[in-house]
Amino acid sequence: MPASRPSAPVPERRGRLLGSLAVLLLLAGLAAWSVLALQPPDPAPADAPATAFSAARAGVTVEEIAGEVHLTGSDAHARVVDGLVAQLTALGLDTRVQNAVGTGQAGPGETEMARLRNVVAVLPGTASTGRLFLVAHTDSVETGPGAADDAAGVATLLETVRALSAGEPLRNDVVVVLTDAEEACLCGAEAFAASHPLAAQGGVVLNLEARGTSGPPIAFETSRGNAALAERYAAAVPHPVASSFAVEVYRTLPNDTDLSVLLADGDFTGVNTAFIDGSAAYHTPQDTPARLDRRTLQALGDNTLALARELGGADLAALARPAADDATYFPLPTGLARYPGSLVEPLAAAALLGVAVLAAVDRRRGSSLPRTLLGAAAALVPLVLAPLAVGGLWRLLALVRPGYAVMTDPWRPGWFRLAAVALVAVVVLAWYALLRRRLGAAALRTGSLAVLAVLAAVLAALAPGGSYLAALPALAGVLAGLLPARVSLLGGAVAGAVAVVVLAPTVALFFPALGLAGAAAPAAVVSLLLLALLPVLEGLFPAGPAGWRTLAVPAAAAGLALLLTAAGLAVDRFDQQHPVPSRLAYALEADTGEAWWFSTEARPGEEAARYVGTPRTLPHDYPYVRGVPVAAGPAEDAGLTPSTVEVLEDRRAGDERTVTVRVTPQRAVGFVVLDLDTGGGRVVAARAEARDVPAGTVGEDQLWLTFHAPPEQGLEATVTVAGGGPLRLRVVDGSTGLDGLPGFEPRPPTVDTAGSHTADLVVVGATTDLG
Secondary structure (H helix, E strand, O other), rough: OOOOOOOOHHHHHHHHHHHHHHHHHHHHHHHHHHHHHOOOOOOOOOOOOOOOOHHHHHHHHHHHEEEEEOHHHHHHHHHHHHHHHHHHOOOOOOOEEEHHHHEEEEEEEEEEEEEEEEEEEEEOOOOOOEEEEEEEEEEOOOOOOHHHHHHHHHHHHHHHHHHHHHHOOOOOEEEEEEEOOOOHHHHHHHHHHOOOOHHHHHEEEEEEEEEEEEEEOOOEEEEHHHHHHHHHHHHHOOOOEHHHHHHHHHHHOOOOOHHHHHHHHEEEEEEEEOOOOOOHHOOOOOOOOOOOOOOHHHHHHHHHHHHHHHHOOOOOHHHHOOOOOOEEEEOOEEEEEEEEHHHHHHHHHHHHHHHHHHHHHHHHHHHHHHHHHHHHHHHHHHHHHHHHHHHHHHHHHHOOOOHHOOOOOOOOOHHHHHHHHHHHHHHHHOOOOOOHHHOHHHHHHHHHHHHHHHHHHHHHOOOOHHHHHHHHHHHHHHHHOOOOOOHHHHHHHHHHHHHHHHHHHHHHHHHHHHHHHHOHHHHHHHHHHHHOHHHHHHHHHHOOOOOHHHHHHHHHHHHHHHHHHHHHHHHHOOOOOOOOOOOEEEEEEEEOOOEEEEEEEOOOOOOOOHHOOOOEOOOOOOOOOOOEEEEEEEOOOOOOOOOEEEEEEEEEEEEEEEEEEEEOOOOOEEEEEEEEEEEEEOOEEEEOOOEEOOHHHHHOOOOEEEEOOOOOOEEEEEEEEEOOOHHHHHEEEEEEEEOOOOOOOOOOOOEEEOOOOOOOEEEEEEEEEEE
C-alpha cells in the first residue's frame, strides 16, 4: 500500500482554514457591495429642484395613467392620450396626435394591424445637429392597468421634459414619441417610422420599457455599433446598470419592443432601458401604481434626464450612425467598466495562452499535463449538474406550491434565489471534495481556468460582448496561479475579487431577468464564479488523508440551501395581494353553438382545472392558440353575437377577384381576426382601413389578419385573390372578461388573472360564404 501523506500540523491547518474563511468573508462582502451598488436610490420629493427629476412628481402621472386598464382603442386609452396632449402642451411643446394604422408581422401568413393614436411632441433645440427621440408607449395590456409597463416610462419622459424645459435650452431637438398599440403589435412605432415626417431623417432613440415593478433600470439593448453610445451612457448616467452581455443575449431572443421596430427601419440608433424585478405582477391586474417601486422610478428618471442632457448637447449626426464596433462594458461598484471591442479577441487569446503557461508551470511543480486535462474535463461536470440541480429545485417548489407552475418567478423570490446559489455551492463543493485528492488541487484549478478560457474564446467568436465574463476571471486566475506558494492565498484573493466584481452583478441581474423558472443560466454563472474561487476554497478542506471531514463543507452548504428554501416557502405565500395566476379563456363558434373553455397552462392549476381537461387542438383556429394544443373542456353557448360581414364590392378581372367587406363587431371587442379561405387561390393584395397589409401575407393561400382597435362603425378590408374556388371568410372577435359567462364562477380572492393574452380571453367566431 502506498504511504499516506503526513497531515499538516494542527496550527498550520487552522491557519489555512482561518485564512480561507477570512478571504471568503471579504469576497462575500465585495459580492454584496457589487450587488447593492446596482440598487436604485431613494426617491426625490415633490419639492425637489425644478431642474432635477422627482419620482414623487412622476408618480402622480403614473397614478393618472394607470388608474384603470387602458387598452388600445378603449375609451380609457383615449382619456390617457388626451391628458398627455394637455400636459405636454402646457409644458410648451408643439404637441400633435398621429392618427394612423400601423402594421406588424406576426409570422408567415399572419399579419397584425391596429388603429392607433401616437402622441408626438417637440422641444426645439438652439442649433440642432439631429433629433433625440424619447420613446415610451401609452397603451396597457387587456389584463392590467400597466403602472410599470409602461405608465412609468411615459411619466418618466414627461418629468424629464419638464426638467429639461426648466434648465438651459439644449442644442438638439428633442422629440417625445408616446406610441400606441405597442402591446398589441408594436404598430405605433411602425406607423411613426413609416409615415411621420419627423421620423424621416432618423436620429437617436432612448426607449423606456418595463417587465416588472422594481429593481434597477437596465440598459439591455442597443443598436449595433454601440461604442459611441456606450461611451456617452457611461459618462452621463448617475446609476449605470448595463452589460454588453445582456445586449448579446437580447439579440438572440425573439422578444421585441418599439426600439426593435425603429432600429429595423435603418435610420435610427439607440438604447433600450427596462426594469425587470417583480415580474410576478407583469401584465397582471397587480401592475398598479401602489406596487411600482418609486426608487426604481427615480433611477429611471435620473438616468433618462442625464442621458437626454448629454445627447441633447452632442453631435447627433455622428451618433445616429453606428460606430465601427460594439463596446464591452459591465457594472462595477464604482461605475461602468468599458473597453473597446477590438480587445475582446486579444484578451480571449491571452487567457488561452496564460492557461497553457500555467499548465507548464504546474508540470514543473509536480502536477502532470494529463491530470490538468482531466481537471478541465472534470470542470464541465458542475457546469452541467448545477443548472440541472437548480432547475430541479424549481420543479420541486412547483410540486409543493402548484401555483408556481404557471409563474416565471415567485412574488417574493429573494430567499429562493439565495437557496439556488447555495445549491450550486453544494454541487461545486461536493465535486471538489470528491476529486481534489485524486487529481490534485492544481489540476482542478488549472483545468477550471482552461474551461473559462475556452468559453471566453467561444464567446469572443459568437457573442463578443459576453466574452469578458470568462476572459477576465481566467486571466486573473492564471496570474494568481503563477505566484509562489507562500502568497497563493493572497493571489487567490485578488483573482477572486476580479471574478466576484465581474460575475456577481451578472448573477444578480440574471435571476430577475429569467426568473427561477429559467435559473439554469444564473446557476451556470455561479458555477463559473465558484470554479474561479477554487484556490481560496481549498483552505476549507483538510490537508491530510480524505475522510468524512472532506464532505463537511458541502454538507454545510446543503444545510444552508435547505434553510433558505424553507425561509422562502415561509415568506412567499399566496394571498390577495400576491395571488395565484390563472389562465382561462372561452371560445364560441356562433354558427354551430359549439363552445369551449381552454387554458394555455402547461399543467392547469386548481382554478383552471375546474373547466378544462387534457390537451387537445381546438377544432377551429383562434388567435394566440392557432394550431397549438391547449387544455380544453366543454362550455355552454353564451349566446354572444358575432361580428357581421357586409360585402361592399365584389368584382372580377381575369382570374383575379377583389372583394371589399365591412366587418362590424356587435359587442365591445379589442380585436377582430379576418380568416380568409381562398379555396386554393393565392392572395395577391390586401388592405385594411386604407393601409396595405404587409407583403408577408401576399402569396399565401390563406389570409390571417388580426386588426386591433377596430372602428365602431366597422372595419373595411379589401382582398384580391388569384385563382381558387369559392371564398369563405371567418371572423373571430376577441374581448376580455369572463364574468357573466354561463358556468363561470368568480375566482377566490387569492386567485387572479395571469399576465397573458389568453387569460380571461373571450373569442367568438362565425363564417360567411362569399361565393
